[in-house]
Amino acid sequence: MTFILLTLDKDRHGIWVTRLAECLEQHGTIIQILSIEEILHGTTDQILKKHHWKGIINRVSDAADPILFKSVVAFLQAARVMGIAIWNGPDAYSLCGNKWCHHILFQQAGLVAPTTTVTFGSKSLPKDHTTAFSENEPLLAKPNAGGFGVGVQLVDPQERNDLPSSSDNVTLLQQYFPTDHIYRxxxxRGRVQCGVVRSVRGESDFTTGCTGQVCTKRPAQNNEALFVSEDIQREIKSLCRLVPDAHSGSVEFLYDEKGRRLYFDLNLLSTLPLPETIQNSALVWGADYDPWKQQANEILSFFGDHII
Structure with missing residues (x-):
């Protein structure tokens, strides 16, 4: 079977694309890596012919530039209307590329999250921010779309910091909880695959670092395999039910001083960890577990269920 693996030009050689393609090709699957930019250069008519390939595997970063982001949504919607099977479809992509929507989804799923408000076009801390937060409470300012912690900064309400710029002029203000660990x-396909806990060393490390530990931009350190409890599995399943075409991704959370689990991010591209970089001394994952191979198997099973 032949599939399109959709990405961005700049990410064509990224490990989150190439490693997945390698795992799929080990099953005899033919993968054509295609960028959304190629589609925008006039090849759409040829691409949207079902007899050329069997489906689309969407690996376009959900932190893509707004123009490209809109083009990806339109392309995936067109493919879906034509009956083409898509791994990580347009609904999931449009929701996961918007941190504001993450928190709406957390709320709808009944998950606890840090208090978060949204500002539109504001370059400084709004005067009425204290209606949602304590007056002296440190806050995180986050661009509405972004990856690898880019643009996230700690805001001191007393200093009236400038807010980070956002490509869509939307910035989130969120409670900041100092923590020693972040969980991902x-x-x-609606089921937990694996988990990792990352040690955090101060505020600067909190706002950066790739828990998957394969990103060339901001690799994190000291990642350990996480045993995912049944209550966490139930919570993630309740979230996945709200977005049926989010076939793979990840969530991030932390614990506050009261021991509450607080969800703060939902990712669709979600680079998987390399097993050789994860501390797995307790064999939480099993000795030979490889999440990349598991995801390749899940993708092939999905297309097997959806292609006649």
Whole structure:
């Protein structure tokens, strides 16, 4: 079977694309890596012919530039209307590329999250921010779309810091909880796949670092395999039910001083961890577990269920 693996030009050689393609090709699957930019240069008519390939695997970063982001949504919607099977479809992509929507989804799923408000076009801390937060409470300012912690900064309400710029002029203000650990759990087809806990060393490390530890931009350190409890699995399943075409991704959470689990991010591209970089001394994952191979198997099973 032949599939399109959709990405951005700049990410064509990224490990989150190439490693997945390698795992799929080990099953005899033919993968054509295609960028959304190629589609915008006039090849759409040829691409949207079902007899050329069997489906689309969407690996376009959900932090893509707004123009490219809009083009990806339109392309995936067109493919879906034509009956083409898509791994990580347009609904999931449009929701996961918007941190504001993450928190709406957390709320709808009944998950606890840090208090978060949204500002539109504001370059400084709004005067009425204290209606949602304590007057002297430190806050995180986050661009509405972004990856690898880019643009996230700590804001001191007393200093009236400038807010980070956002490509869509939308910035989130969120409670800041100092923590020693951040947790990330990957899911596939509505079920938990694996988890990692990352040690955090101060505020600067909190706002940066790739828990998957394969990103060339901001690799994190000291990642350990996480045993994902049944209550966390139930919570993630409740979230996945709200977005049926989010076939793979991850969530991030932390614990506050009261021991509450607070969800703060939902990712669709979600680079998987390399097993050789994860401390797995307790064999939480099993001795030979490889999340990339598991995801390749899940993708092939999905297309097997959806292609006649």
């Amino acid at each position: 759990v990957w899911f596939s």
